[in-house]
Amino acid sequence: MINDLINDLSASGEEQKALFNKAAEVKLNNVGNIVYLRGLIEMSNICEKDCYYCGIRKSNKNNIRYSLTLEEVIDLIRKAHNLGYGSVAIQTGEVSTKSFISKIEKIVRESKKITKNQIGITLSCGEQTEETYLRWFESGADRYLLRIETSSEDLYKKLHPYGNAYSHINRLKALESLKRINYQVGTGVMIGLPFQTLEDLSKDLLFMKEIDIDMCGMGPYIEHTQTPLYKYKDMLLPRSERLDLGLRMIALLRILMNDINIASTTALQTLDKYGRVRAILAGANVLMPNITPDKHKKDYNLYDNKPISNRNNEDELTELDQQMSLIGHKIGYFNQGNSMHYTAR
Numbered sequence: 001m002i003n004d005l006i007n008d009l010s011a012s013g014e015e016q017k018a019l020f021n022k023a024a025e026v027k028l029n030n031v032g033n034i035v036y037l038r039g040l041i042e043m044s045n046i047c048e049k050d051c052y053y054c055g056i057r058k059s060n061k062n063n064i065r066y067s068l069t070l071e072e073v074i075d076l077i078r079k080a081h082n083l084g085y086g087s088v089a090i091q092t093g094e095v096s097t098k099s100f101i102s103k104i105e106k107i108v109r110e111s112k113k114i115t116k117n118q119i120g121i122t123l124s125c126g127e128q129t130e131e132t133y134l135r136w137f138e139s140g141a142d143r144y145l146l147r148i149e150t151s152s153e154d155l156y157k158k159l160h161p162y163g164n165a166y167s168h169i170n171r172l173k174a175l176e177s178l179k180r181i182n183y184q185v186g187t188g189v190m191i192g193l194p195f196q197t198l199e200d201l202s203k204d205l206l207f208m209k210e211i212d213i214d215m216c217g218m219g220p221y222i223e224h225t226q227t228p229l230y231k232y233k234d235m236l237l238p239r240s241e242r243l244d245l246g247l248r249m250i251a252l253l254r255i256l257m258n259d260i261n262i263a264s265t266t267a268l269q270t271l272d273k274y275g276r277v278r279a280i281l282a283g284a285n286v287l288m289p290n291i292t293p294d295k296h297k298k299d300y301n302l303y304d305n306k307p308i309s310n311r312n313n314e315d316e317l318t319e320l321d322q323q324m325s326l327i328g329h330k331i332g333y334f335n336q337g338n339s340m341h342y343t344a345r
């Protein structure tokens with residue numbers, strides 16, 4: 001199994017095309033040609049952690065820190081709902097103060113209220129206690145996305161400072177808590193990291209299958225000048241190859257887990273203007289347009305050269321809609337787009 005995966009992960013040319021086609025067929029037969037929207041709200045870049053790869057790590061003093069107010073977030077959700085978004089994803093740096101926990105809770109409750117329970121809510125706010133996860137779930141949050149980043153404990157150690165807050169086991173335990181609470185659980189990895197091998201990536205795929213995730217958000221690693229990992233930039237695959245590797249990961253995951261939700265992530269778009277569309281063709285079925293207010297987008301800089309659209313949300317959606325129809329897909333407006341894998345379970 002591992003060897004087959006490693007082999008597929010190194011596919012190129014015609015072989016790669018065949019892999020994408022197979023994944024497209026599996027997708028069509030299992031989740032169809034509807035693409036669901038999650039309006040991505042980068043709510044805050046304040047972070048207590050110091051991960052070596054991430055531009056919003058607490059030691060990066062060149063960052064302007066911000067946090068949207070409850071009212072600002074609710075306003076964004078109201079607008080997204082009116083535009084036809086069935087779901088939003090709220091992402092933040094990792095903070096676990098009482099006030100942060102209760103702010104998220106209020107946002108979840110209020111969003112459900114103003115949309116008469118119609119909006120689906122994904123949270124992506126890092127590692128929290130089971131009690132916090134439960135509190136947010138009981139307020140109405142539907143899904144939680146916590147990337148394992150890599151399933152290799154060794155590689156994980158290379159990417160994080162030493163300490164309990166960065167233990168791979170704790171991250172796994174957090175995923176278990178989320179499952180126990182019965183969220184739709186998503187995880188994912190960074191692809192093309194320094195020191196990462198195709199064997200690591202194959203094991204990542206098997207890991208996601210084994211813990212039986214409902215959704216996945218994974219994308220290429222992209223270097224950020226103000227981070228410790230930047231010094232290994234010469235070890236990285238060229239950008240176009242990194243993108244293709246990311247697409248092959250998506251295709252293989254679709255073949256392994258035919259009815260989960262797989263996001264076409266922003267990092268793919270950073271490497272190629274059409275990266276997101278190519279991911280949909282390779283098996284992804286979720287798009288996450290960034291609906292964070294323009295004035296803050298540049299400060300949520302996980303990596304360098306993050307694409308910042310200068311169009312308004314409405315125009316961006318029109319463009320995506322056209323791109324999707326060109327490739328025989330339709331956007332599922334006003335549809336939460338819950339994971340079929342979860343519903344079937």
Ligand code: SAH
Nearest residue numbers: 053054092093094125126147221222302303
């Ligand atoms: N703090 C939250 C979510 C915010 S970061 C959490 O820990 O889950 C969201 C994701 O961005 C991370 O999980 C990581 O996989 C990704 N990311 C961070 N830095 C990156 C980089 N340099 N290149 C690509 N992805 C990155």
